[in-house]
Amino acid sequence: MKLDRFINRPVLSTVISVLIVILGILGLISLPITQYPDIAPPTIQVSTSYTGANAQTVLNSVIAPLEEEINGVENMDYMSSSATNTGAASISITFKQGTDPDMAAVNVQNRVSKAQGLLPAEVTRVGVITQKRQSSMLVIFSIVDEADKYDPTFIENYAKINLIPQVQRVKGVGDAMVMGANYSLRIWLNPEKMAENHLMPGDVSAALAEQNIEAAPGSIGEREGQTFQYTLRYKGRLQEVSEFENIVLRANEDGTVLHLKDIARVELGRETYAFSGKVNGHNAVSCMVMQIAGSNATQIIQDIEALLEECKSDLPDGLDIVVAQNANDFLFASIHEVIKTLIEAFVLVFLVVFLFLQDFRSTLIPAVAIPVALIGTFFVLNLIGFSLNLLTLSAMVLAIAIVVDDAIVVVEGVHAKLDQGYTSSRKASIDAMGELGGAIVSITLVMMAVFIPVSFMSGTSGTFYRQFGLTMAIAIGFSALNALTLSPALCAILLKPHKTDEKLAERMGTAMKAARTTLVGRYTEAFGRIMHPSVTIIFMVIAILGLIFGAFNFSEYPLVAIVFVLLSIAALIGLTTKKFKNAFNNYYDSILKKYKKRVLKFIQRPVLSLLIVAISIGGLLFMMNRTPTAMVPSEDTGTIMGVVTMPAGTSQDRTEAFLAQVDSMVRSCPAVEASTVISGYSFIGGQGPSYGSFIVKLKDWSERSIKESSTVVFANLYLRSRDVFKDAQVLFFQPPMIPGYGVTNGFTFNLQDRTGSDINTFFEVAKDFLAELEKRPEIESAQTSFSPNFPQYLIDIDAAQCKRAGLSPSDILTTLQGYYGGLYSSNFNRFGKIYRVMVQADRSERANFESLYKIKVRNGSEMAPITEFMTIKPIYGPDNISRFNMYTSIAVNGNPASGYTSGQALKAIEEVASTHLPQGYSYEFSGTSREESSTSGNTTALIFILCFGFIYLLLSAQYESYILPLAVLLSIPFGMAGSFLFLHLMGGLNSIIPIFGEAANNIYVQIALIMLIGLLAKNAILIVEFALERRKMGMSISWAAVLGAGARLRPILMTSLAMIIGLLPLMFAFGVGANGNRSLGTTAIGGMLIGMIFQIFLVPALFVIFQYLQEKITPMTWEDIDNSEAQSDIEQYSK
Secondary structure (H helix, E strand, O other): OOOHHHHHOHHHHHHHHHHHHHHHHHHHHHOOEOOOOOOOOOEEEEEEEOOOOOHHHHHHHHHHHHHHHHOOOOOEEEEEEEEEOOOEEEEEEEEOOOOOHHHHHHHHHHHHHHHHHHOOHHHHHHOOEEEEOOOOOOEEEEEEEOOOOOOHHHHHHHHHHHHHHHHHOOOOEEEEEEOOOOEEEEEEEOHHHHHHOOOOHHHHHHHHHHHOOOOOOEEEOOOOOOOOOEEEOOOOOOOOHHHHHOOEEEEOOOOOEEEHHHOEEEEEEEOOOOOEEEEOOEEEEEEEEEEOOOOOHHHHHHHHHHHHHHHHOOOOOOEEEEEEEEHHHHHHHHHHHHHHHHHHHHHHHHHHHHHHHOOHHHHHHHHHHHHHHHHHHHHHHHHOOOOEOHHHHHHHHHHHHHHHHHHHHHHHHHHHHHHOOOOOHHHHHHHHHHHHHHHHHHHHHHHHHHHHHHOOOOHHHHHHHHHHHHHHHHHHHHHHHHHHOHHHHHHHHHOOOOOOOOOHHHHHHHHHHHHHOHHHHHHHHHHHHHOOHHHHHHHHHHHHHHHHOOOOOOOOOHHHHHHHHHHHHHHHHHHHOHHHHHHHHHHHHHHHHHHHHHHHHHHHOHHHHHHHHHHHHHHHHHHHHHOOEOOOOOOOOOEEEEEEEOOOOOOHHHHHHHHHHHHHHHHOOOOEEEEEEEEEEEOOOEEEEEEEEEEEEEOOHHHOOHHHOHHHHHHHHHHHHHHHOOOOEEEEEOOOOOOOOOOOOOEEEEEEEOOOOOHHHHHHHHHHHHHHHOOOOOEEEEEOOOOOOEEEEEEEEOHHHHHHOOOOHHHHHHHHHHHHHOEEEEEEEEOOEEEEEEEEEOHHHHOOHHHHHHOEEEEOOEEEEHHHHEEEEEEEEOOEEEEEOOEEEEEEEEEEOOOOOHHHHHHHHHHHHHHHOOOOEEEEEOHHHHHHHHHOOOHHHHHHHHHHHHHHHHHHHHHOOOOOHHHHHOOHHHHHHHHHHHHHHHHHHHHHOOOOOOOOEOHHHHHHHHHHHHHHHHHHHHHHHHHHHHHHOOOOHHHHHHHHHHHHHHHHHHHHHHHHHHOHHHHOOOOOOHHHHHHHHHHHHHHHHHHHHHHHHHHHHHHHHHHHHHHHHOOOOOOOOOOOOOHHHHHHHOO
C-alpha cells in the first residue's frame, strides 16, 4: 500500500489532523449532555378522579371503560392502572421503544374520547387528563418553612400559584406533581341544622349553581342613536368567604331568609387533606418533576435549577427551596470521574509507550494520535445526533488504549527498519508503511466490524450497544486515518537513523545539541548510576498505584502527594538513563530468545495447541453460564427512596406520627444531608392515609467514606427499620439507574389473577408466593403494599322502603356523598386561578359510625333518618386496586440479596412461579426488570456470533481464504474466558471486602467483551499478516510463523500492556459510577492479559496448522523466492 504522498507532504498530513481537531471541538461544544441516551420507552399517563368513590367503584366505572378502549393502541407494549379509595384513577400506557411520543399521546387521546360517554358525570365534569411523561423523577424539590411561621395550606398554594406554573413551562417537563392541594372553598355542613331546615346537600349545590355563576347580560344603547352605550355586567362568581356565607338557601313568606352560614361553616381551605409534607422536620410541600419522553433530561434540570434560583429571591421571609433529588448531581459527578480516569489512562499509556520506545520523540507520535482521534470523534457524534453521556465517555476511556495501537504499530515498524540499517527516516517510513498499511486497514476494518453490527440491535440493549459501539468505531476510524497520514509523516520528521555517517555540518549540529544537554545528561546519568533499574521499576509501579488510588490528592493528603510526586520524578529520571535502557533491552532480548523457543515447541505440537483451544472454548462456555446476569450495575446516586405502609385502616394522624419516628431514625445517620417526608402518598403503593414516602439525600460523595455508600446506607436503614418498627412495613430502595423505568432500582413484577376470582383468594395466593420467594437466597426482600384488609362498611339500600317514602336509592347515595364523600358543586376565581367549591359535612360530624344517625333525608314534608332506608355491616376490602394488561394485579417490589445480581433474582422468581403459582395465576415483569428479562438469555450469544461472523468474512476476503481466518478467530476465546475469570475473582474478592461489587454479566461487560473481540483479533492479525507475507516470499510455514511472532512480539506487548495499565483506574474505581467503570475495566484487563499471554504462543501454531491446510487446497504462489526482501528481517529476528 503506497502512502508516500502523506510522508512526502507532512504539511498536508498536519492540516488534516488540525482540521479534525477543530471540527471535533466545534462538535463537542454543541453536544448535549445526558446521563444516558434516550433509552426509556414513551409512557402516556391517563388520569382523573371520582370524588367520594371507593377503589372498586373507580375500577368499575372509570378504569374498565377507559382500558377497554385504550387496549391495543398502536405500538403499545403494556398497560397498568390503579384505582384508590380517594377516588383517584390512573392508567399508564408504555409503548415500544422508538415510538413517537407525540403520536402515542394523540392515539391514546382519541381512544379516551371514545370512552367519555361511558364515564360518570362527576368524572367528565372533572375531566380526563392525557399527558406524556416518564415514570422516573428528574427533580424533587420542596418549599420549606424553616421559620415554622406559615400554614401548610399557604405554602402549598404559594407553590402552586407562583412556582409550579413556571416549572410546567420549562421545555421538556411532562408533569410537575405537587404533593399538596389547591385552595378550595370548603362548605362544612352541619347535619343537624340541615335537618332542622329540611335541607339536603343537593339543595346547597342547587343554590350554588343558581347564585355562583358567570353571566352575559349584554349592553344598552347599541346603535339606536344614543350618545353612550353601556355594557351590562353581573358581578359573576363569588370570591370572598363572606359572599358565599350570604348565599340564600330559602326565602320564607314571613320575610325571613335562610343563608348558607346558618347551616354550614364556610372557609378557604384545601381541596383535599390527604397529603402533608416535611423536610428535616419543618412543614414543606414537595414537587416531583417528570420529563416528556425524548426530551433532554440534563437541560431540563439545568433550566429548573436556574428557575428555582431566581424564585428564591422572591420567596416570603422564612421560606426556602430545598432540592431533595437531582439526577444531574450523579451525572456531573460521574462525568468528572470519567474525565479524571481519562486523564489517568492517558498518563499511564504514555508511560508504558515510553518504557518500550525509550525516547520522547517516539513516544510523542502515539501521544499526538490520542487527542486527534478522540476529539475528532465528537464531531461525528454531533452529526449523527448522539449526546455526551456516560456511555460515550466510557467508550472514550477504552478508546485511549485502542487508538494508540495503530500509531504504536507505525512507530515500531519504522524503528524496525531503522534497526535494519536504514539511513533515512523518510525512506524507513515509506517502506514500513508499505508493509503495515494493509495490516492497519485490516485491523481497522475488523475493529469496526465488531461494533457496527451490534449497533443495529433494537431495544434498550441495542441503544447501549449503538451509543458505545459507534463511538468506538468512529474513534478507531480516526485512529486509522491518523496512522496512515500523520503518524508516518511525524516518524519521517522526528525519528533519527540509529547508525549514521554524518557530514561535518551535521556532526557540528549534533555536537551543539549534545553540548546543550551535557549538564542535564551528566546529572541524569549520575542519578542513574545510583538507582538500579529494578528500583526504577519499583518506583514507577508505586507511582502508578498512587495515581490509581488517589495518592496525588494535594487537598486531602498533601504530604503523601508530595512523596508520590518525588517518587514519580525519580522514576521518570531513571527511565531516561542509559543504564535502564540497556538493562531493559537486554532483558527484552533474553525474553525474545526464550519466547521463540517456546513458540517453536507449540508449533511442533499441533495437537496440544488445538487441545488448549478446545479447553479455552469449553471454559468460556462454562464460565459464561456460571456468571449471573444483570442489566446495569447499581450505582451510588446520592439518593435513597423509602416507602412506609401502615396497617390497614390507619388514620393519617397516626401515619404522620409514625413517619416522624422513621424520619428521626433516618436523620440520625451521619451520611444523610436532608430527609423529605410525604404523608398520604407512596412511590410504589398509591395514595391513602396509610401510606408515606421518604426521599433521603445523602451528603456529597467527597464527604462520605466507602462505608457510607448509598448501598450500605440503604441496607442499614432497611435492617434498622425492620428491627425497630414492627407495626408497619418500611421499605428503602435506590432510584433506578436508567431514567424512565419506574422509581425503584430493584426488581418489579405484577402477579395477575386471570381467573376473575375473589380478591381475598388472590391475596392469599400472593402471600404464599411471596413467602416461598423470600426463602430463596437470591432475594433480600419481596414485598407488596396491597392489602384487602382495610376496614370498610358495606351499604345495602332497602329499595322497597325507599319507594314507600317516595325516594330512590340514588337520593340516599347522593345524600351520603354530599355529607361524607364531598360534592364538587361549583367553581370560584381567586389569585388569577380557578378553584373548586366543595360541599361536605364538617369533619367533626363524620368522625365515627354514630354520625350516620344524624343524617336525614327529606321524605315529602318530613325529614327521616337515613338509616331507615339502609343497612350497614362492617367488612374488609382493599384501599386500592391495580390492573396490569387488564387483569387484576398485585404489584411486587424487592431487592436482590447481597452478593446476588438482579438477573439471579429474576431467575429465582421464574423458578418459584413455575412451581408455586396455581393455574390461572401468572406474573409479568415491569420497568427495568421487564427489559432485562426480555434481553437476557441468548442475546449475548447472538452478539458474539454476529461479531465473529463479520470478522470471519472480512478476514476471508483479506486473505482470500476460508481457512486461514480460523487462526485468528480460535485465539479469541482465551481472552473472553479471561474476562469471566477476572469477573469471578473480583466477585470473590467482594465477598471478603464488600466494596468491589458482584460478578455479573451486565451490559458494560458485554460491551467490553465486544471490544475485546476486536482487540484480540488485532493482535492475532499482526502475527498472521507478517507470517503470511514471509511465507509468500518462500519461507517455510514454521519459520515464517516464528519470524512473525518474534517481529510482532514487541508491538503486541506494548499495545496490550498500554491498554492493561491504562485501564487500571477503571478496574479499581471507587466513588461515583464505580460499579460500571469496574465492570468495564475488569472485563477489558482480564481478557486482554489472559488473551495476550495465550495468543503470543498459540497464534503462530494455529497459523502453521491452517496455512498448511490452506496450501493443501490452494498451492501457494511465491512472490520473492530468493528472499531478498526478507533478508534484513531474517537477520534482525533470527538472532
